[in-house]
Amino acid sequence: MQSEHDAVLLQQRQTFRRGSIQLLVVATVITICSIYVGLFDGARLAEGIPSMISLIGEMFPPDFQNARDWVEPLLDTLAMSVAGTALAVTFSVPLALLAARNTTPHPVVYQVARAILNGLRSIPELIMGIIFVAAVGFGALPGVLALGLHSIGMVGKFFAEAIEHVDEAPVEATRAAGANGLQVIWHGILPQVLPQMADVSIYRWEYNFRASTVMGMVGAGGIGFELMGSLRIMQYQEVLAILLVILVMVTMVDALSAVLRRKFK
Amino acid sequence: MIRLNQVSVTYPGGFTALHPTDIEFRRGEFTVLLGASGAGKSTLLRCLNYLNVPSSGHVHVEGIGELKRRSALLAHRRRTGMIFQQHQLIGRLSALRNVLTGRLGYHGTWRSLVPLPPEDQRIALQALDRVGLMAKALERVDSLSGGQQQRVGIARAIAQRPQMVLADEPVASLDPHTSVQVLGLIRGVCAEDHIPAVVSLHQLDLARQFADRIVGIAAGRVVYDGAPAGLSDLHLEAIYRRDPTRSSEATAAPSTTTEFPLNLATEKS
Structure with missing residues (x-):
């Protein structure tokens, strides 16, 4: 009896020791990374604190004097996010059908479509923004193209995954009624994945709105352009005002997106 | 045959x-x-x-x-109308839209992208009427009982005007x-x-x-x-x-x- 208890307790101790070692390894990795990037550089941080405080001090009170000039860039940003998402969804549907195992016409097409989606996803939208600004000039258009193209990578992948997880039974029934391949996709598969597609698209729109506030920084239109301008001439009171406006807009878009997504359940 | x-x-x-x-x-x-x-x-x-x-x-x-x-x-x-064990309907669509699947074979790909012609809609409704589910035509199929769902499945087969x-x-x-x-x-x-x-x-x-x-x-x-x-x-x-x-x-x-x-x-x- 006694020895049995001892065996159980020994095992318990060993489990605890193993857990401790694992925790120690993770903590070490985190510490090394933090030291490497200078997070523990006390002197430098201490030096920074006064200038941070003075910077924050310079931001107050927020200056809304030029607020009227921000209306148009804000609308630009909103339009960019909507148009960019629409662009992404338009190209995502056909790409997803090629990149889903159950609808792809050929395994090679499947691999190519997946590669395209991965490629688009791995180029950051800011980089795409810089490229498109160089290609078509300043303004909202390069921003829309950058947001749209980058979004295809994620939206298309999610669409493809939804298509792959579709219930095969009604699809078979559609086929049994004499429907051809495209009719089966249109009437057997798409009605099933529509709610997920709507969900992903609306979420992506919300993301694109946040992303498009940054797009202005590379000259691709929107409120980010104003933000960058104020930062350059060190109008920190105006910077804070713009940031507050963006915060309000993002909150509103988030709320609207949540309502829309619930509707599509 | x-x-x-x-x-x-x-x-x-x-x-x-x-x-x-x-x-x-x-x-x-x-x-x-x-x-x-x-x-x-x-x-x-x-x-x-x-x-x-x-x-x-x-x-x-x-x-x-x-x-x-x-x-x-x-x-x-x-x-050839087919009726399945698990109905094989699309739950979030109405009974009528499910029954209309039975009419797809009579139309080309492009025509079937938009709602089917009124004649087909009427054929589908008649099929629903025959299985006694006329009143449920516009209800979502996943809100119907198992027996009713199977009757929608039968209506889909009837709508094909099968031989x-x-x-x-x-x-x-x-x-x-x-x-x-x-x-x-x-x-x-x-x-x-x-x-x-x-x-x-x-x-x-x-x-x-x-x-x-x-x-x-x-x-x-x-x-x-x-x-x-x-x-x-x-x-x-x-x-x-x-x-x-x-x-x-x-x-x-x-x-x-x-x-x-x-x-x-x-x-x-």
Whole structure:
């Protein structure tokens, strides 16, 4: 009896020791990374604190004097996010059908479509923004193209995954009624994945709105352009005002997106 | 009107679900394929519209010929209504939209991108009316009961204006009372429209009650083919491979959709 208890307790101790070692390894990795990037550089941080405080001090009170000039860039940003998402969804549907195992016409097409989606996803939208600004000039258009193209990578992948997880039974029934391949996709598969597609698209729109506030920084239109301008001439009171406006807009878009997504359940 | 010549089905795993079989289904007959779960009756049934592609042999359809060319297959499927065990409807669509699926075969790809013409809508509504679900036409299918969902499935088959009806275990997931109603409905519609039906069942009592002709299947072979009256205890023993007096056990057999490793394997579209 006694020895049995001892065996159980020994095992318990060993489990605890193993857990401790694992925790120690993770903590070490985190510490090394933090030291490497200078997070523990006390002197430098201490030096920074006064200038941070003075910077924050310079931001107050927020200056809304030029607020009227921000209306148009804000609308630009909103339009960019909507148009960019629409662009992404338009190209995502056909790409997803090629990149889903159950609808792809050929395994090679499947691999190519997946590669395209991965490629688009791995180029950051800011980089795409810089490229498109160089290609078509300043303004909202390069921003829309950058947001749209980058979004295809994620939206298309999610669409493809939804298509792959579709219930095969009604699809078979559609086929049994004499429907051809495209009719089966249109009437057997798409009605099933529509709610997920709507969900992903609306979420992506919300993301694109946040992303498009940054797009202005590379000259691709929107409120980010104003933000960058104020930062350059060190109008920190105006910077804070713009940031507050963006915060309000993002909150509103988030709320609207949540309502829309619930509707599509 | 449809004939199987030496048709056999072997699944990719090497399991032979149907040994080479010759059988013909004639106009005006209500045929029940009777057998235990896994006997091969679903496989045989699904060969009749190529949801299972035969590994050997061929299927000949009156007026169409052999089901080899894709166009012949689509034409055959268009005029063959199929009713499934699990209804196989799209839950979030209305009953009417599900029934309209049965009209797809009559239209080209481009035409079917937009809502089908009023005539088709009316045909679909008539089909719903015939199964007594006119009032539920615009309701989501997932809000209907199991028996009602199966009736929507039947309406979808009727809407095809079929020349033959196939039903794969149409009552396996329904209670006994609803089962009799649903089978009665299928039988009534087929009799009214003078179209033959091939129905797979594992319940002996239901088979006796509804069939004009019973085809008993065991271990992938036809072991009985004739009138219900001719079905003896010896035949039942061959069909169920067990004491015929215990056939009620077969009634409680699990669904057939899980009986094969690859039941949903179909041709690439």
